[in-house]
Amino acid sequence: MTNASTLTHTFVAAQPPRPPQPAPAPASRTSVPVIRDVRQALDVARQFAREIAAGAQARDEARVLPWREVEQFSQSGLWGITVPREYGGAGVDTGTLTQAIGLIAAADGNFGHIPQNHYYALEVLRVGGTHEQKTFFYDRVLRGERLGNALAEIGHRDFKRRTQLVREPGGWFVEGEKFYCTGAVYAHWIPTLAIAQEQEQPRAYLVFVPRNAPGVSVTDDWDGFGQRLTGSGSVQFHRVRVEPEWVVPFTASFERPTTIGPFAQIIHAALDAGIGHGALQAMLPFIRERARPWIDSGVDSASQDPLLLEQVGNVHLRLRAADALIARAALTVDAAQRDSNEASVAAASVAVEQAKALSTSASLLAGTKLFELAGTGATLAGQGYDRFWRNARTHTLHDPVRWKYHAVGNYVLNGVRPPRHGAI
Structure with a gap:
């Protein structure tokens, strides 16, 4: 298996070979510092931006995925800055978050995109999750675990999602394929938009799927000329078993x-x-x-x-x-x-x-x-x-x-x- 920290991309004229799967993200550490307030969040973001700026050009030119920098971001505590205070986070306001994203994107536009869907998934969780779900996932995030995404699908012009959440007596399963999955390469969890049929009426859910679950395949096949290091490739779910506690209502949050x-x-x-x-x-x-x-x-x-x-x-x-x-x-x-x-x-x-x-x-x-x-x-x-x-x-x-x-x-x-x- 190719080592994700040294994975590079080769452009070919036709019939490109399917890129190998990157190795799963390493397990989170328990020593990640918890950022406590707005000032600390922006100070850490500025410092992180300075540290990644020097290598931004070389990483982009060689298409070297920023695994070291992603882990450094985890160890900085920045993944958890939007976790509400009542769940142990800093609960920073939206202005602070956008300032942090702007600082990082100015230093490395590739990296600035990687956490976007992480914060998005946390907002979906805040709006539609139960107290128990929030307690579980917020704790994981504060310990440095990363959320990717598997929302979009290609090959259809109607924008309908076809990835299914199948509920059977023997368990719940996700089946389908996604693309433009920014951050999934680096993630511990892949929040996935899946459709369940309920009384002949389809309903959407955001399913937090473990990156290393059996049946999950993450492929680094994003070859756009920009945002080359964002991990925005494909994710396939082959009858991936999930727990009901990992399923957050999505349609209901837009009704x-x-x-x-x-x-x-x-x-x-x-x-x-x-x-x-x-x-x-x-x-x-x-x-x-x-x-x-x-x-x-x-x-x-x-x-x-x-x-x-x-x-x-x-x-x-x-x-x-x-x-x-x-x-x-x-x-x-x-x-x-x-x-x-x-x-x-x-x-x-x-x-x-x-x-x-x-x-x-x-x-x-x-x-x-x-x-x-x-x-x-x-x-x-x-x-x-x-x-x-x-x-x-x-x-x-x-x-x-x-x-x-x-x-x-x-x-x-x-x-x-x-x-x-x-x-x-």
């Missing part, structure tokens, strides 16, 4: 107003903005030290080129505006978590959609302007600057931003509340 949707989306927005900030941070020293002014500018250095300065200012302002919208949206998500009703959840959803629309365009702009303003030298392979645009372009395709503008316009003009979506 009433909840924050699951906007909570998931705001993490995506923070990730995009973070990638954009990473591109800007790479751009500035290159312009100062290596770029040349245009001959017609009449100045001696690129950093004094008036048209270049205008463009740098534009990128900076758009990223800061995206940050402001994310911070504003985070407050509405927090308010809706405290009091979830039709109006508060709709307001949170619209605020997040506004932030998502701007963070998308700002991150893509930053990735593009890095090359336009730094010049041809920035395209050399040794720089690795293409990863910013590749990661932003790939991740912002997650859901079409054109529908964000539509939802905002329909809400502002017609008072129509956005639809509540599940697996996003």
